Amino acid sequence: MSIDPNGIVMVRWTAPVAPVFTCLDAVIPGFIFTDQNSDSRIDRYELEVLDPVLGGYLSRGYFYETQAEFQAADLQDARVRIRAILRDETKTPWIYSGTFVLSGFQALFGDPTNVLFLSIV
Numbered sequence: 001m002s003i004d005p006n007g008i009v010m011v012r013w014t015a016p017v018a019p020v021f022t023c024l025d026a027v028i029p030g031f032i033f034t035d036q037n038s039d040s041r042i043d044r045y046e047l048e049v050l051d052p053v054l055g056g057y058l059s060r061g062y063f064y065e066t067q068a069e070f071q072a073a074d075l076q077d078a079r080v081r082i083r084a085i086l087r088d089e090t091k092t093p094w095i096y097s098g099t100f101v102l103s104g105f106q107a108l109f110g111d112p113t114n115v116l117f118l119s120i121v
Contacts, residue, residue, distance in 0.1 A: 050079040
C-alpha cells in the first residue's frame with residue numbers, strides 16, 4: 001500500500017513577516033495598530049526532502065513562492081526542511097516539518113484475503 005510513484009507531493013508554508021510601523025506605534029508601543037507584510041529581504045526558498053534510504057536530505061531546488069511540488073518517487077513518508085535565502089545571499093537556519101505518511105489505502109473488493117478492509121465494512 002504505497003503511493004503512486006508518479007504522484008505529486010505539494011508542500012506549502014507561511015512566509016516570514018515583518019511588522020509595518022505606523023504613527024500610532026510611537027504613542028502606544030507593541031504594534032497594536034500595524035499590519036504585517038511579507039519580509040522583503042527574502043529572495044527565494046530552498047527545500048530539501050529526507051531520504052531514509054540514504055539517511056540524508058536531498059535538494060528539491062529553489063522556489064520563489066511559498067509552495068513547492070515534486071514527484072513522490074519511492075518515498076513512503078515525507079519530511080522536509082526549508083530555509084529562506086535573503087537578497088544578499090545570507091541563508092537562514094533550517095525549519096523542519098513533521099513526518100507525513102504518504103501511503104494510501106486501496107480497497108480490493110475482489111480479493112478474499114483483504115481481511116482488514118472486510119472487517120471494517
